[in-house]
Amino acid sequence: MSAVALSMEAVSLSFGPKRVLDNLAFSVRRGEAFGFLGPSGAGKTTTIKLLTRQLTRDGGRINLLGRPIENATTADYERIGILSDTSALYERLSIADNLKLYARLRGTSRRRVPYLLERLGLADDGKRLIKNCSKGMRQRAALAAALVHEPELLFLDEPTSGLDPAARAEVHRMLAELRERGTTVFLTTHDMAEAEIVCQRVAILNDGVIAACDTPDDLKLRYARNRIVVRTRSRGTLELTKDAAGPVLSELAQAGELLSVHSDEPNLEEVFLELTGREF
Numbered sequence: 207m208s209a210v211a212l213s214m215e216a217v218s219l220s221f222g223p224k225r226v227l228d229n230l231a232f233s234v235r236r237g238e239a240f241g242f243l244g245p246s247g248a249g250k251t252t253t254i255k256l257l258t259r260q261l262t263r264d265g266g267r268i269n270l271l272g273r274p275i276e277n278a279t280t281a282d283y284e285r286i287g288i289l290s291d292t293s294a295l296y297e298r299l300s301i302a303d304n305l306k307l308y309a310r311l312r313g314t315s316r317r318r319v320p321y322l323l324e325r326l327g328l329a330d331d332g333k334r335l336i337k338n339c340s341k342g343m344r345q346r347a348a349l350a351a352a353l354v355h356e357p358e359l360l361f362l363d364e365p366t367s368g369l370d371p372a373a374r375a376e377v378h379r380m381l382a383e384l385r386e387r388g389t390t391v392f393l394t395t396h397d398m399a400e401a402e403i404v405c406q407r408v409a410i411l412n413d414g415v416i417a418a419c420d421t422p423d424d425l426k427l428r429y430a431r432n433r434i435v436v437r438t439r440s441r442g443t444l445e446l447t448k449d450a451a452g453p454v455l456s457e458l459a460q461a462g463e464l465l466s467v468h469s470d471e472p473n474l475e476e477v478f479l480e481l482t483g484r485e486f
């Protein structure tokens with residue numbers, strides 16, 4: 207079995223005259239949580255649609271579960287789960303009945319339904335009709351529906367958008383568990399902090415172009431500015447880079463000027479700014 211779950215090579219897509227994805231290339235390893243990170247309009251949903259055959263690319267190659275995507279079989283698609291903002295739940299059925307229906311459509315047993323309700327904090331609301339659910343509950347129900355057949359490859363399009371912090375943390379725990387079990391996760395988010403928590407590697411997408419692709423730690427090492435902010439008695443606040451800070455700090459200390467030294471933990475927001483010149 208190939209170690210690669212999916213890959214794109216030189217993939218492009220235009221809507222009319224507008225090129226929305228330009229020359230995308232990346233690959234996702236089996237068992238990895240891969241983050242596709244970018245601001246609104248960057249092309250994240252479009253990329254998921256290409257990978258799930260809801261759209262067809264203009265050029266390039268896409269491989270999915272070991273074969274060119276145009277040769278993917280129904281059996282291949284049964285190994286995949288998808289959560290998107292268009293994931294359909296039946297408004298007039300309860301959460302639990304929706305999950306049982308999904309189990310039937312997927313040709314799988316409904317035995318995982320109570321477990322999924324429990325894991326997603328929905329155990330007390332299984333009987334609640336979808337039409338009476340909050341946005342957060344709907345989102346968790348849709349995630350449960352995407353997991354009902356234990357997919358080995360999961361596409362999640364902004365899975366925590368609209369969730370409160372507690373529900374968001376529960377989804378993150380669920381994703382960590384899935385990863386431990388070897389599920390491959392392809393996740394889009396505009397939330398840099400989420401990408402750092404959930405993903406082993408991330409691609410940073412800006413205007414349809416991948417600006418960088420690596421582990422969050424390596425991206426931060428390479429692109430974050432590594433600033434130190436120093437407050438002094440009479441010279442105001444100084445910004446130093448870590449490399450150059452040593453001599454300046456000892457000089458300030460000797461002169462009795464040093465009030466405080468603050469080192470910012472670098473984050474992916476800084477990386478994005480450095481790569482694109484844009485605030486995220």
Ligand SMILES: Nc1ncnc2c1ncn2[C@@H]1O[C@H](COP(=O)(O)OP(=O)(O)O)[C@@H](O)[C@H]1O
Pocket residue numbers: 221226244245246247248249250251252253
């Ligand atoms: N069906 C479509 N027709 C025309 N333009 C589209 C269509 N779908 C998306 N776009 C455009 O493609 C770009 C990327 O959209 P999308 O993939 O939804 O971004 P994201 O999910 O990162 O917010 C946006 O500029 C959007 O307006």
Ligand SMILES: [Mg+2]
Pocket residue numbers: 250251252363
């Ligand atoms: Mg989107």
